[in-house]
Amino acid sequence: MSFITFNIEQIKAIVFDLDNTLVTSDIDFTELRKQIGCSHDDDVLSYVEQLKCDERKLLANKLILEHEIEDARHSDTLPGCHSLIQFIHSNNMKTAIITRNCEQAAKTKAEHNKLNIPTIISREHFPPKPAPDSLFSLAQQWNLKTHQILYVGDYIYDLQAAFNASMPSCLVTHGEEKLYSSSASLVVEHLHDIEQLFDTHYYSETSRAS
Structure with a gap:
């Protein structure tokens, strides 16, 4: 590029x-990836978007949101x-x-x-x-x-x-x-x-x- x-x-x-x-930003992406089942090589958002199971996708988005909000509250x-x-x-x-x-x-x-x-x-x-x-x-x-x-x-x-x-x-x-x-x-x-x-x-x- x-x-x-x-x-x-x-x-x-x-x-x-x-x-x-x-x-x-101090999001622990290693832990987040582990929680949602995303491999190290995959982009987190792309991984969640391609999930076929609605329940898994809902849970993954919930976990991402929790990490993001917690990170926002402690940012400088x-x-x-x-x-x-x-x-x-x-x-x-x-x-x-x-x-x-x-x-x-x-x-x-x-x-x-x-x-x-x-x-x-x-x-x-x-x-x-x-x-x-x-x-x-x-x-x-x-x-x-x-x-x-x-x-x-x-x-x-x-x-x-x-x-x-x-x-x-x-x-x-x-x-x-x-x-x-x-x-x-x-x-x-x-x-x-x-x-x-x-x-x-x-x-x-x-x-x-x-």
Whole structure:
């Protein structure tokens, strides 16, 4: 997988993944997979979706929800989160959250961490990432081209979703080496690096204009 070229001058909106991008997430996926009978190699949501037994599917979704809600209640913001969100609003850029979490857990996590991002798209609204449907929907809603939106995430699904939507991606590593970093349009260690990048750009633009 390649990536879409990032051009900071064209960006009018910054959209975020939620878990381990804006806020922490400590879901024990090994235990969750064990509880629902999902192998290590299978995607949890895809596994549950293909279950033929309605009772097993209902139970699996219940267990996932319990893990997500518990995780939401104990989550914390990651460094630079609130400052970057405030920067986005101050510069009249659009923003939203697109997450594979369920709506209840995502909203609980956003409220718990006081995230000033009203638009939250969860797996109930569109097929989960790496499907690009949610990103296409935002672009249409905002009347923007996909290359004018930067999607920020921490995992390969985020990069794939952005690529599938012909959208530039930003991988936040939080100081960890990521095997898929070459698939991102932009790689930063922390959220405040994104703010600094855009702030420097806007400062340069103002200097040239004056």
